[in-house]
Amino acid sequence: xxxxxxxxxxxxxxxxxxxxxxxxxxxxxxxxxxxxxxxxxxxxxxxxxxxxxxxxxxxxxxxxxxxxxxxxxxxxxxxxxxxxxxxxxxxxxxxxxxxxxxxxxxxxxxxxxxxxxxxxxxxxxxxxxxxxxxxxxxxxxxxxxxxxxxxxxxxxxxxxxxxxxxxxxxxxxxxxxxxxxxxxxxxxxxxxxxxxxxxxxxxxxxxxxxxxxxxxxxxxxxxxxxxxxxxxxxxxxxxxxxxxxxxxxxxxxxxxxxxxxxx
Amino acid sequence: xxxxxxxxxxxxxxxxxxxxxxxxxxxxxxxxxxxxxxxxxxxxxxxxxxxxxxxxxxxxxxxxxxxxxxxxxxxxxxxxxxxxxxxxxxxxxxxxxxxxxxxxxxxxxxxxxxxxxxxxxxxxxxxxxxxxxxxxxxxxxxxxxxxxxxxxxxxxxxxxxxxxxxxxxxxxxxxxxxxxxxxxxxxxxxxxxxxxxxxxxxxxxxxxxxxxxxxxxxxxxxxxxxxxxxxxxxxxxxxxxxxxxxxxxxxxxxxxxxxxxxxxxxxxxxxxxx
Numbered sequence: 001x002x003x004x005x006x007x008x009x010x011x012x013x014x015x016x017x018x019x020x021x022x023x024x025x026x027x028x029x030x031x032x033x034x035x036x037x038x039x040x041x042x043x044x045x046x047x048x049x050x051x052x053x054x055x056x057x058x059x060x061x062x063x064x065x066x067x068x069x070x071x072x073x074x075x076x077x078x079x080x081x082x083x084x085x086x087x088x089x090x091x092x093x094x095x096x097x098x099x100x101x102x103x104x105x106x107x108x109x110x111x112x113x114x115x116x117x118x119x120x121x122x123x124x125x126x127x128x129x130x131x132x133x134x135x136x137x138x139x140x141x142x143x144x145x146x147x148x149x150x151x152x153x154x155x156x157x158x159x160x161x162x163x164x165x166x167x168x169x170x171x172x173x174x175x176x177x178x179x180x181x182x183x184x185x186x187x188x189x190x191x192x193x194x195x196x197x198x199x200x201x202x203x204x205x206x207x208x209x210x211x212x213x214x215x216x217x218x219x220x221x222x223x224x225x226x227x228x229x230x231x232x233x234x235x236x237x238x239x240x241x242x243x244x245x246x247x248x249x250x251x252x253x254x255x256x257x258x259x260x261x262x263x
Numbered sequence: 264x265x266x267x268x269x270x271x272x273x274x275x276x277x278x279x280x281x282x283x284x285x286x287x288x289x290x291x292x293x294x295x296x297x298x299x300x301x302x303x304x305x306x307x308x309x310x311x312x313x314x315x316x317x318x319x320x321x322x323x324x325x326x327x328x329x330x331x332x333x334x335x336x337x338x339x340x341x342x343x344x345x346x347x348x349x350x351x352x353x354x355x356x357x358x359x360x361x362x363x364x365x366x367x368x369x370x371x372x373x374x375x376x377x378x379x380x381x382x383x384x385x386x387x388x389x390x391x392x393x394x395x396x397x398x399x400x401x402x403x404x405x406x407x408x409x410x411x412x413x414x415x416x417x418x419x420x421x422x423x424x425x426x427x428x429x430x431x432x433x434x435x436x437x438x439x440x441x442x443x444x445x446x447x448x449x450x451x452x453x454x455x456x457x458x459x460x461x462x463x464x465x466x467x468x469x470x471x472x473x474x475x476x477x478x479x480x481x482x483x484x485x486x487x488x489x490x491x492x493x494x495x496x497x498x499x500x501x502x503x504x505x506x507x508x509x510x511x512x513x514x515x516x517x518x519x520x521x522x523x524x525x526x527x528x529x530x531x532x533x534x535x536x537x
Binding site: 015018019028077080088106114115136140194201 | 274283340345363366371372373415475497507510513
């Protein structure tokens with residue numbers, strides 16, 4: 001009994017440690033005083049100011065547009081590549097897979113710097129394009145790694161059966177292969193978007209000329225000390241992510257149910 | 264059905280954006296640029312072995328190692344308790360553990376500023392109970408705290424997933440044969456969980472040793488780590504050759520760490536993060 005209480009306390013302390021900063025941040029985003037030590041009453045002022053802030057809104061826009069574009073492009077290139085890699089001969093397969101793992105294993109700072117060296121070497125001005133290209137590049141491996149296992153599980157005879165029954169290769173691909181690998185593709189897409197949206201280090205080295213995403217903006221604001229607008233922004237982002245996760249979970253469990261009903 | 268051509272765009276892409284950049288990094292770290300002449304040289308690496316830079320390297324490794332050990336000491340019991348809890352709570356607990364990681368890494372680090380500041384909450388509490396204010400921010404303590412806070416889920420999750428897979432009957436067998444809980448832990452549970460521990464160590468140590476964000480925000484520029492050094496060389500000093508050389512040193516550290524841990528990690532276990 002005593003050990004059970006001790007265990008509970010241990011886990012409770014751990015969660016307090018994990019959540020205290022986030023909760024404090026959220027509470028102080030409603031504090032009307034600029035200083036953090038004191039509570040001066042409830043306000044929504046910082047949220048209002050956050051939405052009025054052009055820099056923050058521009059950064060949010062860049063984060064979203066880079067996240068969506070890089071995730072889509074990476075998913076297309078990555079899914080195609082996964083098929084190609086799957087059919088490769090062992091030697092070239094190993095070589096390509098090793099290169100695929102390189103950005104995954106490399107420290108972000110090294111990946112970021114190597115991209116920057118390339119862009120400067122090619123005389124491409126750092127900005128939106130370089131940011132997008134670098135995000136696509138670090139996203140592709142994650143798409144491949146989530147699609148490849150699904151392709152390995154594919155039953156080849158299903159595809160051949162579709163062809164035998166008169167389907168064109170494209171039709172067979174759309175009706176037989178695509179539904180099977182779709183979970184992997186979706187996982188890859190979501191993973192790519194999240195990684196892109198959250199990335200700081202690689203973006204930091206590969207952007208310029210006034211283009212900054214949320215992470216970069218937060219970094220430059222946080223270096224100047226505490227700013228209640230960041231508190232509002234983090235609370236807003238955390239709640240958005242939370243809502244998104246809950247929605248995805250509900251959708252997935254619903255899908256699971258309909259699948260089970262079908263069976 | 265040999266559709267290898269589908270991988271061609273990717274291969275080309277990776278050649279341009281991964282292989283060539285790495286080549287450039289290596290090229291820069293071994294050359295000097297004096298006017299129009301480029302010459303092969305070792306000087307950047309020699310320079311790195313000067314005391315001031317070695318100190319930075321040592322500090323990075325020490326801080327990352329301390330953080331890793333703290334993560335292990337806090338994380339292992341946590342993983343065991345989570346594994347022992349009833350199934351109903353297990354999933355909730357794991358979700359709660361992963362949830363903070365969905366928050367932006369910078370925001371999670373920034374959040375500590377509010378707590379640790381001189382006029383922050385912890386100090387206000389200390390003053391309220393009649394103690395003196397402490398300097399909690401902009402020192403090594405704050406950096407270690409930031410590392411532990413950000414990376415501890417990476418320690419708990421792999422250990423948990425390995426513990427979860429341990430065959431219960433092995434533990435029961437040990438108990439039946441007269442082992443007390445301590446012996447069972449030392450002789451059965453811990454050795455079996457070693458793959459999880461090792462991947463946890465890798466997953467905490469690697470981001471900790473390469474970070475420059477945590478040291479900049481929570482160390483306030485007082486504590487220079489190897490990541491800060493690289494960032495400064497590229498963005499402040501503009502010495503790309505030296506910066507590239509330090510990056511190569513960093514890659515070597517990572518490779519050594521991975522070689523160390525993967526030696527014991529023959530079977531694919533743990534690390535099921537996604």
